[in-house]
Amino acid sequence: METDILLSIVIPVYNVQNYIGKCLNSLKTLDCRIEILVVDDGSPDDSCEVIKNYVKDNSNVHYIKKENGGVSSARNLGIALSKGKYITFGAKEQWDVQQWAVYMAERNKEKLPIYLYGQSMGAASVLMASGHTLPPEVKGLIADCGFQSMERQMRDMADNWFHLHYIPLLLKEMDCLCHFVAGFRMKDADTTEAMKRNTRPVLFFHGEKDTYVYPNNSFQNYMLCKAPKELVIVQGARHLCSAYADPELYQRTVMEFFEKYDGSNSEK
Numbered sequence: 001m002e003t004d005i006l007l008s009i010v011i012p013v014y015n016v017q018n019y020i021g022k023c024l025n026s027l028k029t030l031d032c033r034i035e036i037l038v039v040d041d042g043s044p045d046d047s048c049e050v051i052k053n054y055v056k057d058n059s060n061v062h063y064i065k066k067e068n069g070g071v072s073s074a075r076n077l078g079i080a081l082s083k084g085k086y087i088t089f090g091a092k093e094q095w096d097v098q099q100w101a102v103y104m105a106e107r108n109k110e111k112l113p114i115y116l117y118g119q120s121m122g123a124a125s126v127l128m129a130s131g132h133t134l135p136p137e138v139k140g141l142i143a144d145c146g147f148q149s150m151e152r153q154m155r156d157m158a159d160n161w162f163h164l165h166y167i168p169l170l171l172k173e174m175d176c177l178c179h180f181v182a183g184f185r186m187k188d189a190d191t192t193e194a195m196k197r198n199t200r201p202v203l204f205f206h207g208e209k210d211t212y213v214y215p216n217n218s219f220q221n222y223m224l225c226k227a228p229k230e231l232v233i234v235q236g237a238r239h240l241c242s243a244y245a246d247p248e249l250y251q252r253t254v255m256e257f258f259e260k261y262d263g264s265n266s267e268k
């Protein structure tokens with residue numbers, strides 16, 4: 001009998017032989033009903049061998065090898081192969097993030113600081129989750145190229161990809177489809193109220209050349225956020241590419257954020 005999947009975790013991989021072991025080790029104690037799909041985006045290093053060692057001993061870890069095509073293509077392939085039914089643009093994923101934070105805090109015997117990090121829809125989900133009750137160990141959030149709402153993202157995609165400038169009827173039909181098929185409304189995938197309630201520091205990143213999720217989304221989230229905040233626009237970076245476009249800036253900013261707030265006692 002096939003096990004019902006509670007959650008799918010997709011891990012895009014490229015040249016991370018020194019880190020992927022630590023990542024997979026941190027997931028070893030998870031419920032077997034959580035599937036882990038590791039998508040190797042054509043790594044020329046020994047990432048493959050490290051991952052295969054984990055696959056042998058863990059039936060819920062799956063290794064997928066593909067030709068190099070970028071992090072987005074790796075992530076999309078993992079999503080396509082996952083056994084999960086729906087992607088809800090953060091409407092339901094925000095609760096996964098919140099429950100994940102609780103799960104980690106309960107196992108965090110040393111009370112080490114926890115930071116919630118997400119990219120694109122993951123960033124939006126992290127921001128939405130910040131409006132819910134989180135463990136005190138969660139010291140801050142990092143949101144890289146997150147959108148502000150599902151409706152806004154649909155409007156931008158329709159305009160940018162299909163040159164459709166007025167789509168109220170289409171949005172209404174999409175909302176009905178989301179409601180009757182997947183059990184959520186488009187308004188549920190929106191960061192507005194969470195950003196107003198959030199009390200934890202937020203570090204926003206966005207690529208200047210992002211044409212998938214426009215930088216204005218991070219500007220809007222930044223303006224809505226009432227907590228301590230910082231916005232970094234990475235020059236020349238496209239969607240999901242800020243860390244690659246300027247790795248020194250990205251790493252330095254993240255480390256400074258950690259150092260500044262690791263001792264913070266802010267709680268929701």
